[in-house]
Amino acid sequence: xxxxxxxxxxxxxxxxxxxxxxxxxxxxxxxxxxxxxxxxxxxxxxxxxxxxxxxxxxxxxxxxxxxxxxxxxxxxxxxxxxxxxxxxxxxxxxxxxxxxxxxxxxxxxxxxxxxxxxxxxxxxxxxxxxxxxxxxxxxxxxxxxxxxxxxxxxxxxxxxxxxxxxxxxxxxxxxxxxxxxxxxxxxxxxxxxxxxxxxxxxxxxxxxxxxxxxxxxxxxxxxxxxxxxxxxxxxxxxxxxxxxxxxxxxxxxxxxxxxxxxxxxxxxxxxxxxxxxxxxxxxxxxxxxxxxxxxxxxxxxxxxxxxxxxxxxxxxxxxxxxxxxxxxxxxxxxxxxxxxxxxxxxxxxxxxxxxxxxxxxx
Amino acid sequence: xxxxxxxxxxxxxxxxxxxxxxxxxxxxxxxxxxxxxxxxxxxxxxxxxxxxxxxxxxxxxxxxxxxxxxxxxxxxxxxxxxxxxxxxxxxxxxxxxxxxxxxxxxxxxxxxxxxxxxxxxxxxxxxxxxxxxxxxxxxxxxxxxxxxxxxxxxxxxxxxxxxxxxxxxxxxxxxxxxxxxxxxxxxxxxxxxxxxxxxxxxxxxxxxxxxxxxxxxxxxxxxxxxxxxxxxxxxxxxxxxxxxxxxxxxxxxxxxxxxxxxxxxxxxxxxxxxxxxxxxxxxxxxxxxxxxxxxxxxxxxxxxxxxxxxxxxxxxxxxxxxxxxxxxxxxxxxxxxxxxxxxxxxxxxxxxxxxxxxxxxx
Numbered sequence: 001x002x003x004x005x006x007x008x009x010x011x012x013x014x015x016x017x018x019x020x021x022x023x024x025x026x027x028x029x030x031x032x033x034x035x036x037x038x039x040x041x042x043x044x045x046x047x048x049x050x051x052x053x054x055x056x057x058x059x060x061x062x063x064x065x066x067x068x069x070x071x072x073x074x075x076x077x078x079x080x081x082x083x084x085x086x087x088x089x090x091x092x093x094x095x096x097x098x099x100x101x102x103x104x105x106x107x108x109x110x111x112x113x114x115x116x117x118x119x120x121x122x123x124x125x126x127x128x129x130x131x132x133x134x135x136x137x138x139x140x141x142x143x144x145x146x147x148x149x150x151x152x153x154x155x156x157x158x159x160x161x162x163x164x165x166x167x168x169x170x171x172x173x174x175x176x177x178x179x180x181x182x183x184x185x186x187x188x189x190x191x192x193x194x195x196x197x198x199x200x201x202x203x204x205x206x207x208x209x210x211x212x213x214x215x216x217x218x219x220x221x222x223x224x225x226x227x228x229x230x231x232x233x234x235x236x237x238x239x240x241x242x243x244x245x246x247x248x249x250x251x252x253x254x255x256x257x258x259x260x261x262x263x264x265x266x267x268x269x270x271x272x273x274x275x276x277x278x279x280x281x282x283x284x285x286x287x288x289x290x291x292x293x294x295x296x297x298x299x300x301x302x303x304x305x306x307x308x309x310x311x312x313x314x315x316x317x318x319x320x321x322x323x324x325x326x327x328x329x330x331x332x333x334x335x336x337x338x339x340x341x342x343x344x345x346x347x348x349x350x351x352x353x354x355x356x357x358x359x360x361x362x
Numbered sequence: 363x364x365x366x367x368x369x370x371x372x373x374x375x376x377x378x379x380x381x382x383x384x385x386x387x388x389x390x391x392x393x394x395x396x397x398x399x400x401x402x403x404x405x406x407x408x409x410x411x412x413x414x415x416x417x418x419x420x421x422x423x424x425x426x427x428x429x430x431x432x433x434x435x436x437x438x439x440x441x442x443x444x445x446x447x448x449x450x451x452x453x454x455x456x457x458x459x460x461x462x463x464x465x466x467x468x469x470x471x472x473x474x475x476x477x478x479x480x481x482x483x484x485x486x487x488x489x490x491x492x493x494x495x496x497x498x499x500x501x502x503x504x505x506x507x508x509x510x511x512x513x514x515x516x517x518x519x520x521x522x523x524x525x526x527x528x529x530x531x532x533x534x535x536x537x538x539x540x541x542x543x544x545x546x547x548x549x550x551x552x553x554x555x556x557x558x559x560x561x562x563x564x565x566x567x568x569x570x571x572x573x574x575x576x577x578x579x580x581x582x583x584x585x586x587x588x589x590x591x592x593x594x595x596x597x598x599x600x601x602x603x604x605x606x607x608x609x610x611x612x613x614x615x616x617x618x619x620x621x622x623x624x625x626x627x628x629x630x631x632x633x634x635x636x637x638x639x640x641x642x643x644x645x646x647x648x649x650x651x652x653x654x655x656x657x658x659x660x661x662x663x664x665x666x667x668x669x670x671x672x673x674x675x676x677x678x679x680x681x682x683x684x685x686x687x688x689x690x691x692x693x694x695x696x697x698x699x700x701x702x703x704x705x706x707x708x709x710x711x712x713x714x715x716x717x718x719x720x721x722x723x724x
Contacts, residue, residue, distance in 0.1 A: 004395035011605055013400050019389050026385040027378070033366035033683060037564040037610075038375050040686065073436035073566065074587050077601035081585030111586055197602055202399040204435065204566050204604030221583050223443030224473055225436050239439035240559055242566025243373055244606055248399075321395060324402065 005346035007336045008324030009154050009299065010177070011197040015341045018251045037244045041237055049243075049250050050235065056253035060262055061179070063186050063209055070208040071236040071246055073225055076104075076176040076195030079206055080111040083148070083172055083191065085222040087214060088116035090145040090170070097121050097144045097169070101160075102129040102153040103330055104174060109148070115219065116145070128331070129156045131291035137164045146170045146190060152178035154198075155328040157290040157301030157335065163188050170214060178298050179207065180256060181340055182266040190214050198298070199340045201249040205242045256340065265340050272338050272347045273297035279351045285362035286354060289333060303333040309361055310334065320353050322346075367708035369698045370686035371516050371661065372539070373559040377703045380613045398609045403602050411605075411612050412597065418615035422624055423541070425548050425571055432570040433598040433608055435587055438466075438538040438557030441568055442473040445510070445534055445553065447584040449576060450478035452507040452532070459483050459506045459531070463522075464491040464515040465692055466536060471510070477581065478507070490693070491518045493653035499526045508532045508552060514540035516560075517690040519652040519663030519697065525550050532576060540660050541569065542618060543702055544628040552576050560660070561702045563611035567604045618702065627702050634700050634709045635659035641713045647724035648716060651695060665695040671723055672696065682715050 006013035029036040030045060039045055054069050063069065072082065088094050094116035098109040100123035109118050122135040140147060147166045152159040154177040163171065163184075170190025179194035186192065191210045197203035210228055218227045230238050259265050277295060280286045280302050289301040304310055313334065317325050327333040336350055368375035391398040392407060401407055416431050425431065434444065450456050456478035460471040462485035471480050484497040502509055509528045514521040516539040525533065525546075532552025541556035548554065553572045559565035572590055580589045592600050621627050639657060642648045642664050651663040666672055675696065679687050689695040698712055 002395050003389065006396050006400055008400070008402050011400055011402060011602065013396070016389070019397055019400075023385055023388040026388060027365065027381050032685075033364050034368050034375070034685065035381055038368055038370070038373055038381075040370050040373060041565065043686075073440060075435065075602050078435060078585065078587045081587065085585070114583060195602065202604075202606050203403065203602045204607065221476060223440070223447070223585065223588065225440045225443065226585065240373065240437050240557065240565045242564075242604060242607075244564050245566065245604075323394075323396065324405075 002321070004321040004323045005342065005349055006323045007338065007342070007350070009198075009328070009335065009337045010195070011203045012337060012339050013341045014201070014248070014252065015255045018248070018255050021251055022248060036247045041240050041243050046243060049247050050237075053246055053250045053253065056250065056257065057207070060253060060256055061186065061209070066212050067186060067209050068212055068215065068232050070210065070228060070231040071241055072206045072208050072231060073242065074206065075197070075204060076174060076193060076206050077107070078226070079174070079193045079208065080108040081114075082226040082228070083108070083146070083193075084112040084115040085226055086218045086228045087146050087170070087172070087191070088112070089217050089219055090214070091143050093117065093141075093143040093145070095119060095141060095144045097140055097147045099123070099133065099135055099147070099149050100125060101132055101150050101158060102156050104153070105148070105150045108150070108174065112148070119144070129153060130158065130289060131294040132158055132160050135164060137166055140166055140169055142167070142169060144169045146172050148172045150174045152296050152298055154299050154337070155330050157288075157296045157299040158294040159296040159298070161294070170211065178296070180262055180265070181269055181298055183262050196245055196249060198337075201245050201252050205245040268344065269297045269338070269340065272342065272344055273300060275344070275347045275351060276300045276336060276338070279354060283354070283358060285358040289331060298337060298339055300336045300338060301327060301331060301333060302335075305362065307333070312361065313357055316357060317353060320349070322350055322353055364683070366683040366685045367704065367711055368685045369700065369704070369712070371560075371690070371697065371699045372557070373565045374699060374701050375703045376563070376610070376614065377617045380610070380617050383613055384610060399606045403599055403605050408605060411609050412599075415608055415612045415615065418612065418619065419569070422615060422618055423548065423571070428574050429548060429571050430574055430577065430594050432572065432590060432593040433603055434568045434570050434593060435604065436568065437559070437566060438536060438555060438568050439469070440588070441536070441555045441570065442470040444588040444590070445470070445508070445555075446474040446477040447588055448580045448590045449508050449532070449534070449553070450474070451579050451581050452576070453505050455479065455505040455507070457481060457503060457506045459502055459509045461485070461495065461497055461509070461511050462487060463494055463512050463520060464518050466515070467510070467512045470512075470536065474510070481506070491515060491520065492651060493656040494520055494522050497526060499528055502528055502531055504530060506531045508534050510534045512536045514658050514660055516661050516699070517692050519650075519658045519661045520656040521658040521660070523656070532573065539701075540658070542624055542627070543631055543660055545624050558607055558611060560699075563614050564607050567607040630706070631659045631700070631702065634704065634706055635662060637706070637709045637713060638662045638698060638700070641716060645716070645720060647720040651693060660699060660701055662698045662700060663689060663693060663695060664697075667724065669695070674723065675719055678719060679715060682711070684712055684715055
């Protein structure tokens, strides 16, 4: 069966080995005569799956014991509401500080403003978010309940290479498009969250990793199923959770371990991204849109010298089994999302195609 | 491949034909070389799926044009918050009226009390929810923003056979465990909602059917992704939705149409339920727990004359490939959930097993 190279930003390509395993046992999980999606979230078999997810995440992500792992309904964007609902009350000023590095941070800030005082303390909007803005953390009000960043910016192809030291103010990071793609020090953060549909599994669920002292501060108007404490107390099973997503994540985590874990996948991701960026930087026809010092290794954004050729570029790419290379409408141009599941051969095929396109059309 | 008869209350058995189709195209949806869970929620292929869901639901459920169809994150229980957040403000008294027919209605009422004034106007708690309580709707305050019922009570095996006429007060119904299992008149309701994981698909998503005049009343503190208006305006794709669940639902709806639609499946469901209830009523060993006038055709609850034999009953049933017959802890005893996907042969196998158990152990 011919699998395309899928450069879509998400829902994204998953490892073929994972997909094959899920397919193989789709009607008959562990010889039960039923599918994993047809069994109770309170069955011993599902209990084993969610426990396995916990321990694999803790191992692969090096998550310290004083952090809790939650599986929260609604994807990353539901967290734009859940974060302020759970955290804004941490300090009396009910203040949250945002660094705006793109569309998602802007949306998160607007949503938080519903529940407290939002300070947008730095932004790269004036250069269409092509970089991470300079930010002197000495300007951070220590009375902020939290500081918020988007660690990797899917639309613009930028990332924070190093994270700001926010001292006693908990740092909250949306890591949707890069969690477990590179090594990070979880203890730098108060909360890390990520929608599953880039590196972790299918869509509809978010992973939330939260320092335990931040668990019990929800506003009274917090809906029960957005209250982190409820998730923590009931092992994310206060109601029927998205069992398929948790199951698929458990398979993805097994695969990631087989690849050698996060350190190894990061090395591989660096090689993959370099292969594409190196070509772009040598090309007279293609140019990167993100500032070179702030480039993401997950999302490579680029333009063609002649934008009129973009639709031909995308059409020809599709014919070469290179799928979903269109850039986000906020940026234009092209974008190659090369998450953990994208093999080096996909990046090679992309560069070969780009080289040939430049030679014949450029 | 041997499929068990799965009597679990949810996540529940799905039609084998649906599961086989999903398995077959799991790695390669419509010859794209990618899975349906790996493509964008904004792709033309997914657009076709969600549009198909809409039109099939409208056709099978006879949903009038002035009702909107929404696919909302978080399952039915997330609606326990979303309903008051979107509706309590409809009238100045901020009052909601609940009929308590079980655990889920009680939970929904408690959650609504976070946002307004809850009146629990009738309850069958004193008989452990073995029936739908009498309720004279003349007692309904017309200043209520809405009246709320659970149409089928999964835990207790009861259902509303006829729905109350609440006149100008919108009637909200949690139909999680019975939507599309029997014909209903949608125009009797302001909102119908249902978690997918009983009759419609996998877990993690709720279907919300809402009369359009009720769409635009959300409280200011409503999280963006619980605001019905946001879902309506963006065709449930304000963020990445649970694409797998929507896809699976589209297959289930196709299957339901092939079975002859809701009228036909209701006839079948009546026959299935009668087969089990008739046996129970003739048995000296088994007895139904729900009041005969209020019995559900989706969840059949029953007790054994000697409760000490329950664990043997469940163990032997499992050995006979009759899975998940344990009653909910709030009721005890046994429960057979016989949703649309359960064939008559499953009910026959259950009755044969029960007859034999009674003969040898009773």
